[in-house]
Amino acid sequence: MSSGPYAALDPCVHCGFCLPACPTYLVTADEGHSPRGRIVLMRALERGEMSGHDAALVEYLDACLGCRGCEPVCPSGVGYGRGLEAAREQLLSQRGLSPLARSVLGVFRYRALWRSVFALARGLRATRLPSLLSGPGRMRFGMGMLAASAEMRERVEWSARQRGSGTAGHELGSRDDLAADQTRRPAAPPTVALFRGCVMDLLFSHVHAATRRTLEVNGYRVLDLPDQMCCGALHEHAGDRESARALASANVEALAGRADFVVVNSAGCGALLKDYGHLVGTPESSTLAASVRDVSELLAEKGPRPGAPLDIDVAYDAPCHLQHAQRVHEAPLAMLRAIPALRLQLLPGSDRCCGSAGIYSVLRPRMARKVLESKIADVEAASPRPDLVVTGNPGCIMQIGAGLRAAKLPVRVAHPVELLDLSYQNAGFYEVKGE
Amino acid sequence: MNSSLLAALSRIVGRQWVRHRRAELVTYAMDGLPTHESLPGVVVIPGSPEQVREIIRLLHVVRVPFVARGAGTGLSGGALADPDAVLIALTRLNRILRVDPLQRRAVVQPGVVNARLSEAVLPFGLHYVPDPSSQAACTVGGNVAENAGGPHCLKYGVTTNHIVALEVALPDGSSIRLGSLHGEPWGPDLVGLFVGSEGMFGIATEITVRLERIPQSVRTMLADFSTVRAASEAVSSIIAAGIVPAALEMMDRACVAAVEASIYAAGYPTDAAAVLLVELDGQSDAVEAETALVRDILTERGARAVRTASTPADRARLWQGRKKAFGAMGRIAPDLAVQDAVVPRSALPAIMDQIDGIRLEYGLTISNVFHAGDGNLHPNISFDRRDSAVIARVRSACRDIMAACVAVGGSITGEHGVGNDKLDYMPWIFDAETLGAMRAVRRAFDPTELANPGKVVPVHACREWTAVKSTRTPTLRSGHS
Ligand SMILES: Cc1cc2nc3c(=O)[nH]c(=O)nc-3n(C[C@H](O)[C@H](O)[C@H](O)COP(=O)(O)OP(=O)(O)OC[C@H]3O[C@@H](n4cnc5c(N)ncnc54)[C@H](O)[C@@H]3O)c2cc1C
Numbered sequence: 001m002s003s004g005p006y007a008a009l010d011p012c013v014h015c016g017f018c019l020p021a022c023p024t025y026l027v028t029a030d031e032g033h034s035p036r037g038r039i040v041l042m043r044a045l046e047r048g049e050m051s052g053h054d055a056a057l058v059e060y061l062d063a064c065l066g067c068r069g070c071e072p073v074c075p076s077g078v079g080y081g082r083g084l085e086a087a088r089e090q091l092l093s094q095r096g097l098s099p100l101a102r103s104v105l106g107v108f109r110y111r112a113l114w115r116s117v118f119a120l121a122r123g124l125r126a127t128r129l130p131s132l133l134s135g136p137g138r139m140r141f142g143m144g145m146l147a148a149s150a151e152m153r154e155r156v157e158w159s160a161r162q163r164g165s166g167t168a169g170h171e172l173g174s175r176d177d178l179a180a181d182q183t184r185r186p187a188a189p190p191t192v193a194l195f196r197g198c199v200m201d202l203l204f205s206h207v208h209a210a211t212r213r214t215l216e217v218n219g220y221r222v223l224d225l226p227d228q229m230c231c232g233a234l235h236e237h238a239g240d241r242e243s244a245r246a247l248a249s250a251n252v253e254a255l256a257g258r259a260d261f262v263v264v265n266s267a268g269c270g271a272l273l274k275d276y277g278h279l280v281g282t283p284e285s286s287t288l289a290a291s292v293r294d295v296s297e298l299l300a301e302k303g304p305r306p307g308a309p310l311d312i313d314v315a316y317d318a319p320c321h322l323q324h325a326q327r328v329h330e331a332p333l334a335m336l337r338a339i340p341a342l343r344l345q346l347l348p349g350s351d352r353c354c355g356s357a358g359i360y361s362v363l364r365p366r367m368a369r370k371v372l373e374s375k376i377a378d379v380e381a382a383s384p385r386p387d388l389v390v391t392g393n394p395g396c397i398m399q400i401g402a403g404l405r406a407a408k409l410p411v412r413v414a415h416p417v418e419l420l421d422l423s424y425q426n427a428g429f430y431e432v433k434g435e
Numbered sequence: 436m437n438s439s440l441l442a443a444l445s446r447i448v449g450r451q452w453v454r455h456r457r458a459e460l461v462t463y464a465m466d467g468l469p470t471h472e473s474l475p476g477v478v479v480i481p482g483s484p485e486q487v488r489e490i491i492r493l494l495h496v497v498r499v500p501f502v503a504r505g506a507g508t509g510l511s512g513g514a515l516a517d518p519d520a521v522l523i524a525l526t527r528l529n530r531i532l533r534v535d536p537l538q539r540r541a542v543v544q545p546g547v548v549n550a551r552l553s554e555a556v557l558p559f560g561l562h563y564v565p566d567p568s569s570q571a572a573c574t575v576g577g578n579v580a581e582n583a584g585g586p587h588c589l590k591y592g593v594t595t596n597h598i599v600a601l602e603v604a605l606p607d608g609s610s611i612r613l614g615s616l617h618g619e620p621w622g623p624d625l626v627g628l629f630v631g632s633e634g635m636f637g638i639a640t641e642i643t644v645r646l647e648r649i650p651q652s653v654r655t656m657l658a659d660f661s662t663v664r665a666a667s668e669a670v671s672s673i674i675a676a677g678i679v680p681a682a683l684e685m686m687d688r689a690c691v692a693a694v695e696a697s698i699y700a701a702g703y704p705t706d707a708a709a710v711l712l713v714e715l716d717g718q719s720d721a722v723e724a725e726t727a728l729v730r731d732i733l734t735e736r737g738a739r740a741v742r743t744a745s746t747p748a749d750r751a752r753l754w755q756g757r758k759k760a761f762g763a764m765g766r767i768a769p770d771l772a773v774q775d776a777v778v779p780r781s782a783l784p785a786i787m788d789q790i791d792g793i794r795l796e797y798g799l800t801i802s803n804v805f806h807a808g809d810g811n812l813h814p815n816i817s818f819d820r821r822d823s824a825v826i827a828r829v830r831s832a833c834r835d836i837m838a839a840c841v842a843v844g845g846s847i848t849g850e851h852g853v854g855n856d857k858l859d860y861m862p863w864i865f866d867a868e869t870l871g872a873m874r875a876v877r878r879a880f881d882p883t884e885l886a887n888p889g890k891v892v893p894v895h896a897c898r899e900w901t902a903v904k905s906t907r908t909p910t911l912r913s914g915h916s
C-alpha cells in the first residue's frame with residue numbers, strides 16, 4: 001500500500017475484470033500484456049523489487065497503449081492511468097528514451113521543427129501520391145495515414161451528391177471566413193479560444209475551420225490566440241514530464257484568462273489540457289484546465305442546431321482519450337444526431353483502442369497493427385457497411401484510415417465536426433447575408 | 436527450469452510463447468485470490484490442442500508437473516504453479532468452433548470467455564446459462580474445472596448440468612473423449628467426474644456445452660427488509676411454495692452501501708437491513724402468475740417494498756449492482772476476506788444470526804452477499820492489512836464462520852473450489868477414508884501425480900488428520916468472488 005504516485009493502483013484486488021477490455025491482452029492472450037499483469041509489474045517497480053532495466057518488464061510496460069480502456073470496467077476504481085504515468089516517469093529516469101522516441105519527441109518540442117515537418121507532409125499530401133501509394137506494407141501504411149489526414153470533402157465522392165444546389169460555391173477554410181448567421185447570437189456570446197496543437201494545426205487545418213464555423217453557428221465567438229505550443233501529451237505519455245510541463249506552461253501562458261472556454265478538437269490534446277492542473281500544479285493551470293472542452297461538448301451543450309440532411313451510414317468510433325480519459329461519451333453522438341437523415345451506428349468494439357495511441361504506432365508498429373486489425377474486421381463485417389467512420393482524434397483518423405485503405409475497403413474516415421460542418425454548409429448557414 | 440526443457444517447450448509452441456524471465460513469471464504468480472503467490476517455473480501459452488498434448492507428453496517423459504490456467508479469476512489459488520512446475524495458459528485457445536442452434540449445442544475451446552459464448556449465440560435466441568459473476572473475464576475451461584455456479588444456476592443447474600462432452604488431454608499426454616452430443620452414452624458419468632476436478636485429471640482441450648433458449652418473459656423483483664432474518668425466511672417461503680426462481684440473491688446492508696457508493700449504483704434502498712433480488716422467467720402467463728405469488732409472499736414476510744423491473748435496461752441495472760458487488764466492496768477497505776460456504780437452506784436465518792454475532796464479537800465489518808436460493812454464502816470481511824492487530828481477529832472470525840457453517844451440516848465451498856486455499860478445511864468435512872478414496876480416483880487419472888499437484892486433496896490423508904482438526908485454523912482468504 002502506498003500514498004505516493006502509485007497510490008491510484010492500491011484498490012486493485014486482482015479480479016481480472018479488466019482483461020477483456022485490454023486491446024493488447026486481446027491480441028496476445030498474455031497476462032503480462034494485461035492491465036492486471038502490468039499493475040503487478042508497476043507495484044514491483046514501485047517497491048524496488050524490479051528495476052527499470054529489466055528488459056521483460058520494460059517490454060510489457062512499453063507495450064501498453066495508455067488507452068485506459070481498463071479503467072471504466074474496473075469495479076474497484078483503480079486509477080490505471082495515474083499509475084502508468086508514475087511508472088513511465090520512473091522508467092525514463094532509470095533508462096532514458098529510445099533514440100527513435102527521443103527524436104520524434106524532440107520535433108514536437110519546437111514549433112519551428114514540427115511546423116516544417118508537417119508543412120513537408122502537407123506538401124507531399126497535396127501531390128496525391130500518398131493516396132495512390134497507400135497499402136498494407138509499413139511504408140505504404142504510412143502513406144495511407146497521410147492520405148487519411150486530408151479533408152473529408154477531398155476524399156468522399158458522395159459529398160458532392162449531398163450538397164444542396166447553389167451552396168457549393170464559396171471558399172471555405174480560411175481563418176476569416178466566419179460569416180455565420182449573426183442574428184442567432186445572444187447579446188454577449190461566450191468566447192472560445194481554439195487550441196491549435198501541432199498536427200491539427202497543419203495537417204488538419206480543415207477540422208479547425210469546421211470547428212470555428214460550427215461553433216459560430218451555435219452562438220460562440222471563436223478567438224485565435226498566438227504563441228501556443230504542442231500540448232505535450234506525447235511527451236507525457238512517454239514519461240518525459242519535464243518537456244510536457246514546459247510545453248504545458250507555455251500553453252497556460254498563451255491561453256489563461258483569455259476566453260470563457262478553450263476548445264479542443266483532438267481528444268489526445270484535450271485529455272492532457274484538462275489535466276494541466278495536475279501536470280503544472282499552479283492555480284492558473286487548474287483554472288485553465290477547468291475551462292477546457294472538447295468541441296463536441298460545446299456543440300452538444302447548444303443542441304446543436306440541426307443542419308441539412310445527410311443521407312449516409314456513419315459509424316462512430318470513440319477515441320480512448322475522449323471516452324476513457326475525458327469520460328465524454330454522449331456529446332459526439334448528440335452532435336451527429338443533430339444531422340437529419342444520418343444513420344448512426346456503433347460497431348462492436350467502437351469503444352476499443354485502434355492502436356494509434358500517440359506515437360505508439362510509430363514506435364511499436366507490429367502491435368499497433370495487430371490491435372488495428374480487429375477494428376478493421378468489425379468495419380468490414382458491419383451491415384450495412386458504413387460510408388464513413390468518424391472519430392475525434394487525428395491519430396485515430398490516420399490509423400483507421402490507413403487500415404481501411406490497406407484492407408481496400410471503400411470506407412473513409414473523418415472528424416465528426418466535419419460532418420456537421422458539411423450539413424451546415426448544405427443548409428446554407430455559411431452564406432454571407434445579403435448575397 | 437533447465438534450459439533443455441525450455442528449448443524443448445519452445446520447439447513445440449514457438450519461442451515467443453514460452454515465458455521464463457522473472458517479470459514474465461511475476462504476472463502469472465496469482466489468480467483472483469492475491470493472498471497466495473507462487474512463481475511458476477515457466478509459462479507456456481500453446482496455440483492448439485495438439486500443442487497442449489505435446490507439452491504434456493514431454494512433461495510426462497521428464498516427470499515435470501504442470502498446472503492449467505484459464506483467465507486466472509479463480510478464488511482458491513487453483514491456477515498457481517510452484518517453481519518446479521510448468522504453467523500452461525490456455526488463453527490462446529479462444530475459438531468457438533461450432534454452434535448448432537437446432538440441437539442447441541456449441542463446441543468451444545477452453546480459453547473462450549464465458550460471456551463471449553453467450554454473446555455469440557444470442558443471434559439464435561440462445562444463451563449459455565451458468566453465469567458466474569466473473570463471467571466477463573473467466574474462461575469456460577476454468578468454469579469446467581471449478582464447476583462454477585452463478586445467480587441463474589438455482590433453476591438451471593451449475594456448470595456440470597450444461598456440459599455434454601469433453602476432449603481431455605490426460606496427464607500422460609494421451610487424448611480421450613468423454614460424453615457425447617447427447618450426454619453420456621453408457622456407463623459412469625465421466626463428464627460429471629471431470630467437471631469440478633480443478634485441473635487434477637488433465638486439461639480440457641475442447642468442450643461441448645448445452646445452450647438454452649432465452650426465456651420468453653423475465654421479471655426481476657427487488658424487495659427490502661428491515662431484518663436479515665425476515666429476508667432469509669422469505670427465501671425459504673418462496674422455495675417452500677414450490678416456486679423455483681431463476682435466481683434468488685441476497686445482499687445485506689453493508690453490501691448495499693458499498694454498491695450504492697460505486698459506479699454500479701443500482702438504486703438499492705440503503706436503509707434496508709437486507710435486499711432480495713428475485714428473478715422469474717418462462718412463459719409470459721406463468722411468469723405473471725408467479726410474480727403475483729412471490730410478491731404476496733414477500734409482503735407477507737415483511738418486505739417493506741417490492742419493486743418489479745421488466746425492461747432489459749432496468750433489469751440490467753438491478754443485476755449490475757449484484758454482479759459487481761465484490762469489486763465495489765474493494766472501495767471500502769483495501770482488503771477483503773471472501774468466504775464461500777454452503778448451508779442447508781433451512782439453516783439460513785440461524786446462520787445469518789450467528790455471523791452477525793461473530794461480527795459483533797470481533798468488532799469487524801462483515802458484509803454478506805450470496806446465492807440465497809441454494810444456501811451458498813459469501814460472507815466477506817473488509818479490513819486493512821496494514822493494521823496488524825486486525826489480522827488475527829479476521830482469521831478467527833473466518834474460522835468461526837466456516838466452523839458454524841460446517842456445524843449446521845454445510846460444506847466448505849459452494850463454487851470457488853478447494854484449490855490450495857481450502858486444503859486445510861478438507862479434513863473438517865471428510866474423514867480419512869473418504870480422502871483416501873478421493874486420492875485413489877485422482878491416481879486413476881494421474882498415477883504420477885503431475886497434474887495440479889498438491890492441491891484439492893490433502894496429500895497426507897491419514898487418520899491423524901481427523902484428530903487435529905479442532906486445532907487447525909482455516910487459512911485467511913482475501914480477494915473477492
Ligand atoms: C469477481 C469474481 C467473481 C466470481 N464469481 C463467481 C461466481 O459467481 N461463481 C463461481 O463459481 N465462481 C466465481 N468466481 C471464481 C472464478 O471466476 C471461477 O472459479 C472460474 O470458473 C475460474 O475460471 P478461470 O478461467 O479464471 O480459471 P483459472 O482461475 O485460471 O483456473 C481455475 C482452476 O481451473 C483449472 N483449469 C483452468 N482451465 C482448465 C482446463 N481447460 N482444463 C482443466 N483445468 C483447468 C486451473 O488449473 C485451476 O485449478 C469469481 C471470481 C471473481 C474474481
Ligand code: SF4
Binds near residue numbers: 011017035074
Ligand atoms: S478490474 Fe480493477 S481491480 Fe480488477 S484486476 Fe483489473 S485493475 Fe485490478
Ligand code: SF4
Binds near residue numbers: 065066067068070
Ligand atoms: S491502458 Fe489500454 S493497453 Fe494499457 S493496460 Fe489499460 S487497456 Fe491495456
